[in-house]
Amino acid sequence: MDLNIKGKTALVTGGDSGLGIETAKFLAREGVNVVLSDKANGKELRDAVKQVEKDAQDGAKVMGIAADISKNQEVLDLAKKIEAEFGGAHIIFHSAGARGAAGDFLELTDDDWMKTIDIDLMGAVRVARAFIPQMQKLKWGRMVLVASENAFQPYEEESPYNACKAGIINLSKCLSRAYSKENLLFNCISPAYIETPMTDAMMETLAKEKDISVEEAVEWFAKNKRPHIAMERRGKPEEVAAVVAFLCSEHASFVNGSNVRIDGGAVESAFG
CATH class of the missing domain: 1.10.1220 (Arc Repressor Mutant)
Structure with missing residues (x-):
């Protein structure tokens, strides 16, 4: 299927492995310029760029830019570099995150909670705040955030992560209501037990x-x-990537403010 996004530019955070790199490959095959970003500009990120380049079609460019999503200035610098190189990002797949602090609720400290929130929730806030203006300028945008089955079916040992992922779903819905009239669509996915x-x-x-x-x-x-x-x-990362790529496409032009569960049925409820 032609996703009709050839020539657009995508940022993939958490792009050196897992859901990030598989989605980057999918988008590159569609002729999308891809910027892979991760916390460190190390061997993993350089290798990821080489892997995605092998999949790139129709002249799509692939590059890696390191940025720590827990540091606002680094996210802003990332946005500036992408704007300078490509004129801005049309597509954002924000997959960077961490499990964070886990354990007995009564033993988790404020610091445990704040470190998890800073990455898993505020990281998404920083990325959205930095890149929505670019999508507004381009008059077209798709942003997909990563939530989790934990938002619907929380596991007791992961309370900070559970709360952050529930917040991601709410954030995505909030952004969809605020900016959809500008042809910017915001959705999220809730994977479960992916490799x-x-x-x-x-x-x-x-x-x-x-x-x-x-x-x-x-x-x-x-x-x-x-x-x-x-x-x-x-689940396999490529099984998630296919859904994300669709949400980033022209074919998903009426999908907005939605959460798509990619969990193999892991969430017990039919209505979660």
């Missing part, structure tokens, strides 16, 4: 705790912690 570095780290920790292999930990977690996933497996 990403974050869940990889969770499974490695679980494997050590239970003295089992990582593969056994993946199976145990799916059966005991995500029993409603009918496929009994983790």
